[in-house]
Amino acid sequence: MEIDPFIFRLSIFILSIFIGYYVVWSVTPSLHTPLMSVTNAISSVIIVGAIIAALAGNSVNVFDTANIFGFLAIILAAINIFGGFLVTQRMLAMYKKKKDKK
Amino acid sequence: MISVNLLAIFYLISGVLFILALRGLSSPETSRRGNLYGIIGMALAIGVTVLSVGNFSSGFIYLIIFLAIGGSIGAFIAFKIPMTAMPELVAGFHSLVGLAAVFVAISAFLNPEIFNLGTPGSIKIASLIEMSLGAAIGAITFTGSIIAFLKLRGIMSGSPITFFGQHYLNLILGICLIGLISYLCITQINTLFWTIIVISFLVGVLLIIPIGGADMPVVISMLNSYSGWAAAGIGFTLENTALIITGALVGSSGAILSYIMCKGMNRSFFNVILGGWGATDQTSTSSSKEQKKPVKNGNADDAAFLMKNASSVIIVPGYGMAVAQAQHALREMVDALKKNGVKVSYAIHPVAGRMPGHMNVLLAEANVPYDEVFELEEINNDFANCDVAYVIGANDVTNPVAKSDPQSPIYGMPVLDVEKSKSVLFVKRSLSPGYAGIDNDLFYRDNTLMLFADAKKMTEEIVKSL
Numbered sequence: 284m285e286i287d288p289f290i291f292r293l294s295i296f297i298l299s300i301f302i303g304y305y306v307v308w309s310v311t312p313s314l315h316t317p318l319m320s321v322t323n324a325i326s327s328v329i330i331v332g333a334i335i336a337a338l339a340g341n342s343v344n345v346f347d348t349a350n351i352f353g354f355l356a357i358i359l360a361a362i363n364i365f366g367g368f369l370v371t372q373r374m375l376a377m378y379k380k381k382k383d384k385k
Numbered sequence: 386m387i388s389v390n391l392l393a394i395f396y397l398i399s400g401v402l403f404i405l406a407l408r409g410l411s412s413p414e415t416s417r418r419g420n421l422y423g424i425i426g427m428a429l430a431i432g433v434t435v436l437s438v439g440n441f442s443s444g445f446i447y448l449i450i451f452l453a454i455g456g457s458i459g460a461f462i463a464f465k466i467p468m469t470a471m472p473e474l475v476a477g478f479h480s481l482v483g484l485a486a487v488f489v490a491i492s493a494f495l496n497p498e499i500f501n502l503g504t505p506g507s508i509k510i511a512s513l514i515e516m517s518l519g520a521a522i523g524a525i526t527f528t529g530s531i532i533a534f535l536k537l538r539g540i541m542s543g544s545p546i547t548f549f550g551q552h553y554l555n556l557i558l559g560i561c562l563i564g565l566i567s568y569l570c571i572t573q574i575n576t577l578f579w580t581i582i583v584i585s586f587l588v589g590v591l592l593i594i595p596i597g598g599a600d601m602p603v604v605i606s607m608l609n610s611y612s613g614w615a616a617a618g619i620g621f622t623l624e625n626t627a628l629i630i631t632g633a634l635v636g637s638s639g640a641i642l643s644y645i646m647c648k649g650m651n652r653s654f655f656n657v658i659l660g661g662w663g664a665t666d667q668t669s670t671s672s673s674k675e676q677k678k679p680v681k682n683g684n685a686d687d688a689a690f691l692m693k694n695a696s697s698v699i700i701v702p703g704y705g706m707a708v709a710q711a712q713h714a715l716r717e718m719v720d721a722l723k724k725n726g727v728k729v730s731y732a733i734h735p736v737a738g739r740m741p742g743h744m745n746v747l748l749a750e751a752n753v754p755y756d757e758v759f760e761l762e763e764i765n766n767d768f769a770n771c772d773v774a775y776v777i778g779a780n781d782v783t784n785p786v787a788k789s790d791p792q793s794p795i796y797g798m799p800v801l802d803v804e805k806s807k808s809v810l811f812v813k814r815s816l817s818p819g820y821a822g823i824d825n826d827l828f829y830r831d832n833t834l835m836l837f838a839d840a841k842k843m844t845e846e847i848v849k850s851l
Contacts, residue, residue: 288624289511295626296617299633302404307638310410312735312760313749315642315742316471317420318410319609322635323478325403325423326616329485331396331434332500332623336492338438338448339499349496350444354451356488359481361455362462367478368424369463370471375420377749378413380756 317374324367330360387436393626395433400630402426407634413755430627468750469707472605472739473537479608480530483589486523486615487582490516493622494578500623510570512622517566517578519618521585526611528589533604536593537739543598551595552659558588596657601739602646603657610639642741649735649761651787651798680816683834685846688775688810691834693851695772697728699764701801702744703737705778705813709840712751715777718844719753721851730767731758732801734782765802774806776827778840780813784825793823809833812843 310318336353387395402422409419435448466474493516497503502512535541562584569577596604617632647654692698700719706712719729731753737744748758768774776783783803787795803809804827811833818824827833836843 289621292621292624292626292629296621296629296633299400299630300637303407303634303637304641306404306407306634307641310407311412312645313733313742313745313755313758314410314413314416315645316475316740316746317416318407318638318742319475319605319642319740320471320478321406321410321420321423322609322613322638323475323482325406325427325631326482326612326635327485328399328403328427328430328627328631329482329489329616329619331430331625331628332489332493332619333485334431334434334448335438335499335623336489336496337451338435338444347496349492349499352488352492352495354447356485356492357448357451358455358458359485359488361452362459363455363478363481363485364427364459365456366459366463366474368420368427369460370466370474371420371423372417373463374468374471374746374749375413375416377746377752378416378755379749379752380413380754 314375314378317371320367320374321371324364324371327360327363327367330357330364333357333360387433392433392437395429396625396627397630399426399430399627402429403627403631403634407638426627468746469710471746472601472743473534475740476530476534476537476605476608479605479612480527480534482612483523483526483528483530483615486612486619487520487527489619490520490523490622491578491582493619494520494575502622506573508573513570513573514566515618515621517569517581519615519622520578520582521562521566522611522618523615524582524585525589525592526608526615528586529593529604529611530589530608532590532593533601533608536598537601537605543601545597546594551591555588555591558584558591562588592658595659600650600657602649602736602741602743603643603654605740606639606642606646607658608639610636610643613637613639646736646741649799651795678829680828680835681831681833683810683836685836685838685843686850687834688836688843689847689850691808691810692722692727692773692775692847693725695727695807697730697767697771698722698773698775699768699771699806700729700731701774701776701779701783701803702731702733702748703777703779703782704739704743705780705840707738707743707747707778709778709842711777711841711844712747712753714841714844714848716748716751716753718848718851721848725851729757730764732761732764732768733758734761734779734801735799737779737782761799761801768802768805771806772808774803774809775812776803776809777812777844780818780825781823783827784823786823786826789826795823803827804830804832807832810836812836812838812840814839 333356403426406419406423409415497508613632613635620628733744786793787798787800
């Protein structure tokens with residue numbers, strides 16, 4: 284009997300939920316807004332699926348129906364990736380300690 | 386071309402980098418490095434995916450073009466957006482993740498061969514369930530976030546929209562979705578898949594319209610969570626560990642934030658989701674206005690005098706500060722007070738503002754050091770020893786009724802013990818109640834001085850008289 288690969292993925296999923304649970308509870312409340320923008324950015328790793336959808340396939344025509352959806356998803360995810368990480372960076376740069384003031 | 390196993394290992398590495406990105410946020414010092422880990426993880430995931438496809442023909446050029454288009458739009462928004470508009474921005478970004486999930490699911494459905502999921506018309510059952518769930522949650526996230534965005538932007542009224550049988554309609558649509566997904570698995574008919582997406586779009590709208598504008602912190606965290614689950618669903622379809630890990634992280638992150646927000650309002654999650662709370666606003670507003678109780682009215686000079694002679698001042702910012710963009714003026718006022726030897730700290734309620742941590746970002750923007758800013762539990766005992774509490778744009782979160790009156794809708798909600806300080810300065814435009822529609826007892830206390838003005842103007846005037 285072999286274990287279905289799905290079970291492995293499910294294990295990763297469940298364990299990641301627990302990691303997420305403990306990691307997020309340790310996030311300081313003052314950084315909850317950057318937390319939201321950065322989770323936003325990383326959830327756009329869905330671009331991986333979009334890239335495969337857009338580029339793979341045997342069609343001669345680059346803009347096959349299935350590919351078009353892939354390309355559209357690439358644009359959306361790219362907005363999110365760049366926007367999410369940069370706005371997080373911008374916010375985090377503002378958090379300063381007392382000493383930093385002259 | 387890289388081997389499937391190597392690819393999986395790289396995805397695992399980027400998953401780990403994303404965990405480190407979140408871990409970094411445990412303190413502001415490590416947060417910037419955390420963000421860098423996130424960026425590296427993303428670059429790695431994109432890089433190895435492109436290598437694995439190994440298609441460097443015309444499609445590759447289009448990929449670069451589309452990445453550049455999206456990237457520059459994103460970068461432009463990130464640099465232009467004012468910090469007060471962060472809630473809208475985050476809601477907008479959630480909608481994009483949701484829609485991207487829908488699009489990826491659609492292309493996987495139309496062209497399953499490229500993802501090794503079978504052929505059109507005979508897609509593996511498990512994959513079909515995963516992709517339709519991913520698409521459905523993605524679609525709900527998309528339209529839900531758009532409604533949240535419109536409400537936050539003020540394009541759509543923040544008041545809850547409810548109608549008869551709303552919850553039943555949602556329930557029926559939910560059951561429909563489950564039924565359609567099972568039917569799709571048996572028959573593999575294309576139209577069913579499209580119907581699932583359309584119904585999910587509708588559900589997204591219906592879920593968010595009954596929720597009042599002031600409950601937005603919960604909504605926004607909840608949609609954050611949904612976008613994660615959608616990503617995880619797609620991750621299962623594509624058998625991609627990076628997506629599964631990230632989806633789980635984002636999903637639980639959003640869920641925890643929603644929980645924290647609900648707890649901050651002492652309401653259950655379902656109570657918020659079922660909505661319609663703000664609907665009673667109008668009635669209670671009119672009744673409270675009939676009986677006029679005396680209030681002490683002050684001006685900027687009075688406030689300046691009080692604070693200058695105080696030894697400690699606690700500032701309580703709320704959403705009103707964000708609306709009036711008063712954070713910079715506030716910092717100037719605090720600087721002036723510090724020159725006079727006054728000890729100043731900031732007290733932030735968990736649900737102050739329109740999203741978790743909203744006030745902290747605004748204060749950080751105004752160069753307020755983060756170690757002067759305290760959470761409710763950290764500072765609440767200090768009000769008793771403090772001379773002046775300066776309430777700027779906050780209301781319900783300071784209402785002592787939450788502790789004394791079991792009849793009050795906000796009874797049991799954790800509040801800042803502002804009334805315990807020697808005197809309270811309350812900057813507000815009028816005596817109107819907050820979103821909960823209840824009169825704030827604090828206005829009529831002997832130690833309260835009301836400053837009726839715009840938060841920014843009043844603070845600027847105080848700076849002048851200091």
